[in-house]
Amino acid sequence: MSLARWAEPAVPEGAGSVGGAQGADAGRESPAIHTTDLRKHYRGTTALAGLSMTVRRGEVFGFLGPNGAGKTTAVKLLLGLVRPSGGEAMVLGAPAGDRETRRQIGYLPELFRFPGWLSAREVLFLHCRLLGLARETHPAAVGEALETVGLAPRAGDKVGTFSKGMQQRLGLGVALLGAPALVILDEPTSALDPVGRHDVRRVVLDLRRRGATVFLNTHLLEEAQQICDRVTVIDRGRAVATGTLAELLGGVASVRLRVSGLARTWWAGLTGFGTFSAAGEWVVAEGIAPGAVPDLVAAIVARGGRVEAVVPEHRTLEERFLELLAAP
Ligand SMILES: Nc1ncnc2c1ncn2[C@@H]1O[C@H](COP(=O)(O)OP(=O)(O)O)[C@@H](O)[C@H]1O
Numbered sequence: 001m002s003l004a005r006w007a008e009p010a011v012p013e014g015a016g017s018v019g020g021a022q023g024a025d026a027g028r029e030s031p032a033i034h035t036t037d038l039r040k041h042y043r044g045t046t047a048l049a050g051l052s053m054t055v056r057r058g059e060v061f062g063f064l065g066p067n068g069a070g071k072t073t074a075v076k077l078l079l080g081l082v083r084p085s086g087g088e089a090m091v092l093g094a095p096a097g098d099r100e101t102r103r104q105i106g107y108l109p110e111l112f113r114f115p116g117w118l119s120a121r122e123v124l125f126l127h128c129r130l131l132g133l134a135r136e137t138h139p140a141a142v143g144e145a146l147e148t149v150g151l152a153p154r155a156g157d158k159v160g161t162f163s164k165g166m167q168q169r170l171g172l173g174v175a176l177l178g179a180p181a182l183v184i185l186d187e188p189t190s191a192l193d194p195v196g197r198h199d200v201r202r203v204v205l206d207l208r209r210r211g212a213t214v215f216l217n218t219h220l221l222e223e224a225q226q227i228c229d230r231v232t233v234i235d236r237g238r239a240v241a242t243g244t245l246a247e248l249l250g251g252v253a254s255v256r257l258r259v260s261g262l263a264r265t266w267w268a269g270l271t272g273f274g275t276f277s278a279a280g281e282w283v284v285a286e287g288i289a290p291g292a293v294p295d296l297v298a299a300i301v302a303r304g305g306r307v308e309a310v311v312p313e314h315r316t317l318e319e320r321f322l323e324l325l326a327a328p
C-alpha cells in the first residue's frame with residue numbers, strides 16, 4: 001500500500017524540509033509539476049530516460065503511453081516513493097517527496113488493495129486520520145467522497161464484497177479526501193466497465209472545476225482525448241510529444257458523418273472538401289484539410305441537411321498515435 005500521504009519518503013529528511021520551508025510562498029506561483037531531465041534506471045532497465053515537462057496549475061494533464069513506457073515510474077518519482085537516478089522534479093513548488101506538500105496531493109495507485117474486512121466508510125475514515133484532517137471534518141469529508149464516487153448506498157458494506165470497479169471507485173474516493181490541490185491518478189479506469197469510466201471522467205472534470213490539477217496516467221488514447229487539456233506522449237522512458245491532442249494529432253484528416261434531410265448522395269456538390277464514400281447509415285469523408293470540418297458542416301446545413309453526428313475517424317487517430325510512438 002503506497003498511498004503517498006502516509007508512506008515514508010524515500011528522499012532524506014533534510015532534502016524535504018528545505019522545500020517545505022519555502023513551500024507555502026513558492027507554491028502559489030509555481031507550476032503544479034515541473035521536471036528537468038528526470039531519470040530512473042533499474043538494474044539493466046531504463047524506466048525513465050530524461051523526462052522534462054511542465055504541468056500547469058488547474059489543468060487535466062494526460063501522461064499517455066503504452067504499457068512499460070515509464071508512466072508509473074514517473075508518478076512514483078513525483079511522489080518521492082522512489083529516488084531518481086538523475087534530474088530534478090518539483091511538485092507544487094517543492095522538491096518531489098516533500099512531506100508537507102504531500103498532504104496536498106491525492107494519489108490513486110495503479111495497484112492497491114484495501115483490507116477486505118473494512119467497510120468503505122471505515123476505509124475513508126481511516127484515511128482521514130492518516131491524512132491528519134481535523135476530526136470534526138471527517139464525517140463531511142467521508143460523506144462527500146462517498147457521494148462523489150457513487151458509493152454512498154454501499155458505504156456500510158465490506159470491501160471484500162466489492163467488485164474491482166467498486167474498489168477502484170473507493171480508491172478514487174480516498175484520493176479526493178482533504179480537497180487536494182493535485183490529484184495523481186495512475187490508470188484509474190483500467191479495471192472499470194464503460195459506466196465506471198464515465199463516472200471517473202465526471203469526477204475528473206469536477207475536480208478541474210474546483211481548481212485542482214489532475215495528472216492522469218493512461219494507455220487509452222480515447223480517455224486522454226475525452227478529458228485531458230494537454231498530454232505528454234511517453235514511450236520507452238522518453239517524452240515523444242507534448243501539447244493538446246488536437247495539436248499532436250495534426251488535425252482530423254477524416255470524419256464520419258450522419259446526415260438526414262438530403263438526397264442519398266448529398267455530397268455530390270461538396271467534393272472540394274475531400275473524398276466521400278457511403279458506409280451504411282454513415283458517410284466517410286477523407287482527406288479533409290485541418291480546420292475545414294466546421295466549413296463542411298456549414299455547407300451541409302446550407303443545403304438543407306441535418307447533421308446528426310460528426311465523428312473523427314478513430315483509426316486515423318490511432319495511426320497518428322502509433323506514428324508518434326514509432327518516431328526515433
Ligand atoms: N522496480 C522495478 N525494477 C525493475 N524494473 C522496473 C521496476 N519498475 C519498473 N520497471 C521497468 O521500467 C519500465 C517502465 O515501467 P512502468 O513505469 O511501470 O511503465 P508503465 O507504468 O508506463 O506501464 C518497464 O520496463 C518496467 O519493467
Ligand SMILES: [Mg+2]
Nearest residue numbers: 071072073110
Ligand atoms: Mg503503470
